[in-house]
Amino acid sequence: MRKLYITLAAIFLCSVVSAQFAGIQRGQKPVPLPEGFKPSSTNTFLARYPAVNAETREAIFKVVAPTAQKVQVDLAGKKYDMTKDTSGVWTCTSDPQVVGFHYYAILIDGVAVMDRNSEVFFGSNWESSGIEIPEGPEGDYYRFNKDIPHGQVRSIHYWSDINGLERHINVYVPAEYEANPNKKYPVLYLVHGWGEDENGWSVQGHMANIMDGLIEAGKAEPMIVVMPSGDIKTNSDVREASGNVTEIFAKDLVPYIDKTFRTKTDRENRAMAGLSRGGFQTTMTVFANMDMFAWMGTFSGFFVRGDAVDAFNGVFKDADAFNSKMNLFFISTGTEERNPKDQVLELKEHGINNIVFHESQGTAHEWLTWRRALNEFAPLLFK
Amino acid sequence: MRKLYITLAAIFLCSVVSAQFAGIQRGQKPVPLPEGFKPSSTNTFLARYPAVNAETREAIFKVVAPTAQKVQVDLAGKKYDMTKDTSGVWTCTSDPQVVGFHYYAILIDGVAVMDRNSEVFFGSNWESSGIEIPEGPEGDYYRFNKDIPHGQVRSIHYWSDINGLERHINVYVPAEYEANPNKKYPVLYLVHGWGEDENGWSVQGHMANIMDGLIEAGKAEPMIVVMPSGDIKTNSDVREASGNVTEIFAKDLVPYIDKTFRTKTDRENRAMAGLSRGGFQTTMTVFANMDMFAWMGTFSGFFVRGDAVDAFNGVFKDADAFNSKMNLFFISTGTEERNPKDQVLELKEHGINNIVFHESQGTAHEWLTWRRALNEFAPLLFK
Numbered sequence: 001m002r003k004l005y006i007t008l009a010a011i012f013l014c015s016v017v018s019a020q021f022a023g024i025q026r027g028q029k030p031v032p033l034p035e036g037f038k039p040s041s042t043n044t045f046l047a048r049y050p051a052v053n054a055e056t057r058e059a060i061f062k063v064v065a066p067t068a069q070k071v072q073v074d075l076a077g078k079k080y081d082m083t084k085d086t087s088g089v090w091t092c093t094s095d096p097q098v099v100g101f102h103y104y105a106i107l108i109d110g111v112a113v114m115d116r117n118s119e120v121f122f123g124s125n126w127e128s129s130g131i132e133i134p135e136g137p138e139g140d141y142y143r144f145n146k147d148i149p150h151g152q153v154r155s156i157h158y159w160s161d162i163n164g165l166e167r168h169i170n171v172y173v174p175a176e177y178e179a180n181p182n183k184k185y186p187v188l189y190l191v192h193g194w195g196e197d198e199n200g201w202s203v204q205g206h207m208a209n210i211m212d213g214l215i216e217a218g219k220a221e222p223m224i225v226v227m228p229s230g231d232i233k234t235n236s237d238v239r240e241a242s243g244n245v246t247e248i249f250a251k252d253l254v255p256y257i258d259k260t261f262r263t264k265t266d267r268e269n270r271a272m273a274g275l276s277r278g279g280f281q282t283t284m285t286v287f288a289n290m291d292m293f294a295w296m297g298t299f300s301g302f303f304v305r306g307d308a309v310d311a312f313n314g315v316f317k318d319a320d321a322f323n324s325k326m327n328l329f330f331i332s333t334g335t336e337e338r339n340p341k342d343q344v345l346e347l348k349e350h351g352i353n354n355i356v357f358h359e360s361q362g363t364a365h366e367w368l369t370w371r372r373a374l375n376e377f378a379p380l381l382f383k
Numbered sequence: 384m385r386k387l388y389i390t391l392a393a394i395f396l397c398s399v400v401s402a403q404f405a406g407i408q409r410g411q412k413p414v415p416l417p418e419g420f421k422p423s424s425t426n427t428f429l430a431r432y433p434a435v436n437a438e439t440r441e442a443i444f445k446v447v448a449p450t451a452q453k454v455q456v457d458l459a460g461k462k463y464d465m466t467k468d469t470s471g472v473w474t475c476t477s478d479p480q481v482v483g484f485h486y487y488a489i490l491i492d493g494v495a496v497m498d499r500n501s502e503v504f505f506g507s508n509w510e511s512s513g514i515e516i517p518e519g520p521e522g523d524y525y526r527f528n529k530d531i532p533h534g535q536v537r538s539i540h541y542w543s544d545i546n547g548l549e550r551h552i553n554v555y556v557p558a559e560y561e562a563n564p565n566k567k568y569p570v571l572y573l574v575h576g577w578g579e580d581e582n583g584w585s586v587q588g589h590m591a592n593i594m595d596g597l598i599e600a601g602k603a604e605p606m607i608v609v610m611p612s613g614d615i616k617t618n619s620d621v622r623e624a625s626g627n628v629t630e631i632f633a634k635d636l637v638p639y640i641d642k643t644f645r646t647k648t649d650r651e652n653r654a655m656a657g658l659s660r661g662g663f664q665t666t667m668t669v670f671a672n673m674d675m676f677a678w679m680g681t682f683s684g685f686f687v688r689g690d691a692v693d694a695f696n697g698v699f700k701d702a703d704a705f706n707s708k709m710n711l712f713f714i715s716t717g718t719e720e721r722n723p724k725d726q727v728l729e730l731k732e733h734g735i736n737n738i739v740f741h742e743s744q745g746t747a748h749e750w751l752t753w754r755r756a757l758n759e760f761a762p763l764l765f766k
Contacts (some may be wrong), residue, residue: 026610045580046508067492068494077407108492108494109451109452109491110449110450110451111491113491114499114510119510126427154538178643178644181565208540240644
């Protein structure tokens with residue numbers, strides 16, 4: 001046993017060395033943070049910084065870089081100069097931030113890189129760092145609730161004949177799915193935006209927490225939610241074959257889901273929604289396949305300026321025909337971004353009567369807008 | 384429609400700007416790579432570098448860092464100086480590498496950071512970059528096979544009463560699981576090593592491809608594989624409560640799995656294995672709960688030096704008792720790392736007759752060793 005303990009001691013020594021880097025020693029109290037600050041929920045294991053303050057909405061960053069000449073944090077469009085202490089640790093405190101999730105980068109001598117204290121999130125077509133400025137109780141709907149049952153997010157690779165490559169999707173099934181082996185469920189296809197990927201909704205968006213809460217409260221129907229890639233991450237060998245995503249969604253993905261899950265396969269039980277570019281992909285996919293979808297939503301993704309009645313190859317021109325086909329056309333936006341309310345008004349005046357328009361107060365083109373949109377949208381489906 | 388196209392043009396312009404950074408323009412042919420090189424399978428979308436050569440086993444790295452004074456690649460224990468061209472792009476070519484997965488870092492003026500062209504992998508308790516040097520056909524067993532059915536890796540958060548926090552696990556279910564709503568399955572608990580996390584086996588290890596292939600070929604029983612955290616990534620609010628993982632495995636995790644999945648719940652249908660520190664956690668968990676597990680494995684994780692018969696509180700002393708309890712004690716190692724073959728021999732001579740010892744030829748303490756170990760171990764279970 002003595003020799004066993006020597007081996008174990010070596011293992012634990014490794015742990016301690018690594019943990020020290022992160023600002024905490026195993027078995028000891030963590031390094032105290034300034035009053036009011038807590039580690040961001042987006043930090044890696046043991047990392048004390050970035051630390052965020054729920055009251056002031058500031059964030060403190062620390063970077064260990066003794067050999068660098070200049071270190072900055074690039075957050076929400078502003079570069080913050082960091083100051084170095086005698087041990088080579090650089091620090092800065094941000095201005096107050098909007099609550100919710102924000103990407104950021106560290107600049108080491110002008111080179112934008114990720115902070116190794118942060119979990120990594122795919123945004124703007126590359127891996128990025130992130131912080132989460134906590135909301136008060138009004139943000140509970142997207143946080144983990146230990147007192148309710150939880151669904152599962154399933155990571156699945158399937159083969160697409162149309163673009164000839166392996167594709168990765170995430171599929172949420174509600175908590176009750178396992179316990180009801182003969183029950184069939186309606187399906188929502190939910191697409192990420194430009195520069196993000198099929199993990200965005202479940203990681204940055206906390207969609208599973210949102211759906212778990214809505215379903216447990218009886219506000220939303222139990223449903224399957226399919227989160228495909230809008231062709232951001234693909235197989236490295238087949239870069240060229242990813243242009244035709246709407247065709248892949250309609251002809252490869254829907255049949256695969258209906259074959260693999262217990263789904264209701266009629267159009268009344270199939271919805272599609274997406275954020276930003278995913279909203280555009282939703283309009284392209286649904287309007288080209290009105291026999292497949294009866295519910296749809298665009299979150300910060302209704303890309304029409306003026307002349308909405310003429311848009312999308314005239315799909316809105318015959319309002320009665322559109323109304324009879326589509327049970328719901330949900331359009332949402334943050335109040336601090338480009339707002340399609342004039343186009344919505346135009347469509348309503350033209351006679352499109354299935355639009356629900358949602359404005360997220362005080363938020364921009366960001367995840368808090370889209371978490372709220374999903375929370376408003378999902379309860380309207382399949383009813 | 385004209386205005387719609389203007390909006391779309393803006394979206395695609397963003398795509399092009401980002402894609403240019405990655406070395407490819409949308410709709411154009413990708414930048415050609417040197418003869419014999421392909422993008423690493425671990426790269427992010429559109430990233431051409433790092434590029435790897437299956438023949439020479441070299442890797443070429445490129446980093447855009449016009450403002451840096453010195454840029455290096457830190458790979459497999461060696462730092463490679465990169466050279467800068469007139470556009471500020473730094474390049475180097477590595478020595479030949481062992482096939483399989485390797486972590487690496489970029490040093491910007493001496494500061495170790497991640498390469499933004501690489502997917503991110505959790506190792507050594509922080510996020511890292513990775514490359515994969517491709518194996519020949521002998522590596523097919525861990526690659527995606529489009530011609531066979533695929534299981535699902537399910538991402539699940541559950542509440543642990545013992546350490547009072549939300550825990551994340553991944554659970555693999557075989558392809559046939561959905562189609563057999565009344566069938567119950569045996570369960571393998573599979574643990575990662577030091578500094579990695581519950582995603583290690585499914586991401587770095589490609590365990591789903593391995594299990595899919597073994598099950599489809601009839602070599603392994605269809606089984607559920609549960610991949611918990613050995614307490615690397617935890618809830619940021621409750622750092623201190625993660626010491627007692629073996630108790631959590633036995634008392635929180637196993638009941639949760641048996642409640643949530645269609646499992647066979649007797650010890651003959653429950654196995655546990657782990658790599659490196661996860662192998663140590665396996666021995667600690669199984670030997671303290673022999674009524675729960677009848678199959679076990681340690682991959683590069685049999686941490687005993689000499690006196691093996693006396694180790695683990697004397698669990699091996701009564702060989703007959705151990706043999707009657709345990710159907711399989713699988714011990715594996717790479718030939719290029721510390722090798723427990725003397726201890727295995729000692730245990731066998733002592734009368735422990737359920738040991739299967741596997742050596743991975745030419746590999747060290749690395750993922751190729753562990754992919755091979757799982758491929759050898761899984762077919763022996765539940766038979």
